[in-house]
Amino acid sequence: MFRRKDRIEVKTPEQILLMRAAGLVVGRTLELLRESVRPGITTGQLDAIAEESIRSAGAVPSFLGYHGYPASICASVNDEVVHGIPGDRVLLDGDQVSIDCGAIVSGWHGDAAITVGVGEVSAAHVELSRVTEEALWRGLAAAVSGSTVRDIGIAVESYVRAQPGGDDYGIVEEYVGHGIGTSMHMDPNVPNYDHGGKSPSLVPGMALAIEPMVCAGGRLTRTLEDDWTVVTQDGQRACHWEHTVAITPEGPWVLTALDGGAARFAALGVPSPAADRA
Known part of the structure; x- marks a missing residue:
């Protein structure tokens, strides 16, 4: 069903379970890719591993063919920053x-992203990834019934800015969650980020x-000639982390995390049905 006011899809519990099935395919595929990343592997080889993982689970890749996307x-x-097309690029130590x-799965989508270091990565860039991932979890923890979409952005931005040197990080604004x-x-x-003004309220059944996406330097980006790959304007690194979360009466349930988010939410003291539904 849809909420008439703002056309936001609200799912039944049974539909959320189908999304969980898709989310587990994504989560397991990303874990396989994390283990596969090493100096010398190409991004195209990672893409082949991902497609095999997704299809062997009886699912269909969401991205392949989406508005012509080729992978x-x-x-x-x-x-x-985002939308890099896999190909012949060889990953090097420190990337x-x-x-x-x-x-x-059965017409329902799961979507997630991780950032993986290749070999020995500098401490500053490891920290950039950590901050981005932890900011994601602060946003996921804010995805509770009765809060708003704006509260999620506030939670993400507040965490980033509270870190040592956090005011120097760029939070990408042109590309957002959905x-x-x-x-x-x-x-x-x-x-x-805190976009100000009113925003939709969160209700059970929303996903x-x-x-x-957090940059080591400025937040501004540009798109390359392939019309897909987005890079930072200043050439500094960026990290991207993502999860799909369902709003439930008991709290947020991370559909693309293998444990449903149980461990991270427990560490944050956030009520969640994840432990019972993982």
């Missing part, structure tokens, strides 16, 4: 690659993909 994952290296992955369900991208948009 099953996005593989964005170093200063590439970081952000891997975005989506899968469809609703997800029967389509990969749906209302509402989910900014990773969101929350995906902060």
